[in-house]
Amino acid sequence: MNGVTGRMGYRQHLVRSILPIRDQGGVTLPDGSRVQVEPVLVGRNADKLKELATLHDVEHWTTDLDTAIADADIVFDAAMTNLRPATLAKAMRQGKHVYTEKPTAETLTEAIELAQLQAETGVTVGVVHDKLYLPGLVKLRRLVDEGFFGRILSLRGEFGYWVFEGDSQPAQRPSWNYRKEDGGGMTTDMFCHWNYVLEGILGQVKTVTAKTVTHIPTRWDERGTEYAATADDAAYGIFDVTTPGGDDVVAQINSSWAVRVFRDELVEFQVDGTHGSAVAGLRECRAQHRSHTPKPVWNPDLPVTEPFRDQWLDVPANGDLDNGFKLQWEEFLADAVAGRPHRYDLLSAARGVQLAELGLQSSAEGRRLDIPEIVL
Numbered sequence: 001m002n003g004v005t006g007r008m009g010y011r012q013h014l015v016r017s018i019l020p021i022r023d024q025g026g027v028t029l030p031d032g033s034r035v036q037v038e039p040v041l042v043g044r045n046a047d048k049l050k051e052l053a054t055l056h057d058v059e060h061w062t063t064d065l066d067t068a069i070a071d072a073d074i075v076f077d078a079a080m081t082n083l084r085p086a087t088l089a090k091a092m093r094q095g096k097h098v099y100t101e102k103p104t105a106e107t108l109t110e111a112i113e114l115a116q117l118q119a120e121t122g123v124t125v126g127v128v129h130d131k132l133y134l135p136g137l138v139k140l141r142r143l144v145d146e147g148f149f150g151r152i153l154s155l156r157g158e159f160g161y162w163v164f165e166g167d168s169q170p171a172q173r174p175s176w177n178y179r180k181e182d183g184g185g186m187t188t189d190m191f192c193h194w195n196y197v198l199e200g201i202l203g204q205v206k207t208v209t210a211k212t213v214t215h216i217p218t219r220w221d222e223r224g225t226e227y228a229a230t231a232d233d234a235a236y237g238i239f240d241v242t243t244p245g246g247d248d249v250v251a252q253i254n255s256s257w258a259v260r261v262f263r264d265e266l267v268e269f270q271v272d273g274t275h276g277s278a279v280a281g282l283r284e285c286r287a288q289h290r291s292h293t294p295k296p297v298w299n300p301d302l303p304v305t306e307p308f309r310d311q312w313l314d315v316p317a318n319g320d321l322d323n324g325f326k327l328q329w330e331e332f333l334a335d336a337v338a339g340r341p342h343r344y345d346l347l348s349a350a351r352g353v354q355l356a357e358l359g360l361q362s363s364a365e366g367r368r369l370d371i372p373e374i375v376l
Contacts, residue, residue: 002042002065002087003079005049007174008101012130013078014039017326019056027330035337042068043079072096074336081183085110088125088346092117097124097336099329103192104349106183108357111350116376118346126332126342127349131193131267132200133324139285139315140271140278141201148287149273152243155202157253159190159267160234162260166220173257175221178229185231187212187359190255192352194237196344198251199351201271203243205251209368210237210359215258233257237359238368278315286312350374 001018003009018039021027026036041049041061049061062068065087069075075091077084078101085105091098092114104127105111118125131137143149164171176182177189187210198205212232219229234256241249265281278287294311321327328344335342351374358369 001039002068002075002077003101004039004041005043005045005052006078009078010052012325013076013101013329014041014052014056016323017329020323020326021329021333027333029334029337035333037333040068040072066090069094069096074099074333077101081188082106085114088114089117092121092123092125095121095123099126099128099332099336100349101128102349103188103353103356104346105353106188108350108354111346111353112374112376115346115350115374119376124332124336124339124342125345126328126335127344127346128325128328129196129200129344129348130324130328131197132344133327135283135317135321135324136265136280136285137197137201137269138321139317140269140280143276143278143285143287143315144201144271148276148278148289149271150275150290151247152202152249152271152273154249154272155198155241155251155253155269156272157194157197157251157267157269158263159253160256160259160261161266163233163257165216165218166222166224167226170222171219175219175227177257178216178219178231178233179227180231185212185360186233186255186257187235187363188231188356190235191237191356191359192349194239194253194255195352195355196348197269198239198241199348201269202241202249202251205239205241205351205355205371207240207368207370208237208355208358208362209239210235210362212236212360212363215256232363234259235359235363279312285315287315288312347374347376 004014018037022037026034028034039058041053041058042065043049046063053061069091074097076099077087081103088098104114163173177184213234214229214232215234217229220226237253239251241251268279268281270279276289278285294306296306332342362369
C-alpha cells in the first residue's frame with residue numbers, strides 16, 4: 001500500500017477498507033472460499049510507517065517501494081499523482097495486479113499509455129470509483145435501472161464546502177491542493193470523479209463547457225506561511241450526456257472550495273425526468289413521482305405555503321450498504337483472485353483525465369468542446 005501515510009491512503013483505504021477486511025477474515029468468494037489480505041505499508045517516512053504499523057498491528061512496512069512491488073501480489077497506490085504512472089507501470093510490467101487512486105496521471109497521454117500497458121500485460125487493474133458505491137448514488141442508480149424517471153432530462157450537481165484560508169483557522173485540505181505547480185486544482189481533482197459518476201448514472205459524456213476560477217488568491221500553508229494560490233478552487237461545468245437508449249441529457253455540476261453549505265449533504269445530485277425526480281447525496285436519496293408532483297403557482301406577493309421538501313419520499317436502501325471504499329476493494333480483490341477484468345479500469349480513468357484536461361481547455365478558450373472517444 002504505497003502512500004498510506006497520506007490522508008486518503010490512510011483513512012479510506014487502510015483504516016476503513018483493508019483493516020476491516022482483514023479483521024472480518026477476508027473476502028468471501030463465489031465458491032464459498034475466502035481470500036485474506038496482508039497489508040504492507042509503504043512510504044517515505046520510516047517513523048510514520050512504524051507508528052502506523054504498531055498502532056494497527058500490521059507486521060510489514062518499508063520505505064523500499066521497488067522491493068515492495070517485487071514481493072507483492074497486489075500493488076495499491078495513493079501517493080502523489082505525478083509519481084503514480086511510474087509506480088503503476090513498474091507493477092504491471094512485473095505482472096502485479098494494481099489498484100489505484102485517481103487521477104492515474106497528470107496528462108491524458110500518460111493515462112492512455114497506462115491503459116495500453118494494462119491491455120498488453122493482462123493484469124487485473126482497478127481504479128477507485130468510490131462515489132458510485134455511496135448509498136445515495138446506489139439508490140439513485142437503482143431508480144434509473146427501474147425506469148422510475150421515464151425519459152431523463154437533466155442532472156444538476158452541487159459539491160463543495162468552505163475550506164478555510166489557513167490564517168485564522170487551519171485549512172481542512174493540504175496546501176498543495178491550491179498550487180497548480182504541485183498538481184493541485186479543483187478541475188483536475190474532481191472532473192475525473194464527475195466523469196465516472198455521469199457514466200455510471202446516465203451514460204456517455206459527449207461535450208464539456210467549463211469555467212474555472214481561483215476565488216481565493218492567497219492562502220496560508222501548514223506552517224502558517226502565506227502563499228499564492230495558483231490553482232483553481234472552483235469549477236462550473238455543463239456536460240452533454242447521451243444515455244444508452246440514445247436520449248440527450250443536460251448535466252450541470254458546480255464544484256467549489258469557496259462555498260458555504262446550504263444543502264443536506266456535501267454533495268447532492270438532482271435528476272429530473274418526465275415521470276419523476278430524485279435528489280441523492282452521500283447516503284440519502286429522496287424521490288418524487290409524477291403522480292405526487294404538486295402544481296406550484298408563482299406569486300411573489302404571498303409567502304410560500306407549499307411544504308416542498310415534505311412532498312418527497314425517502315428511497316429505502318433495501319440492503320446493507322457498507323463503506324463505499326471497502327465495497328469496491330472487496331469487488332476488486334475478488335476480480336484479482338479470479339484473474340478477470342475489474343469494471344472500473346485504467347481506460348475509465350483515462351476518460352476522467354481527458355474530461356479534466358478538456359474542462360481546463362474549455363475554460364481557457366471560452367467555448368464548448370467535443371469529447372473524442374479514446375481508442376487504445
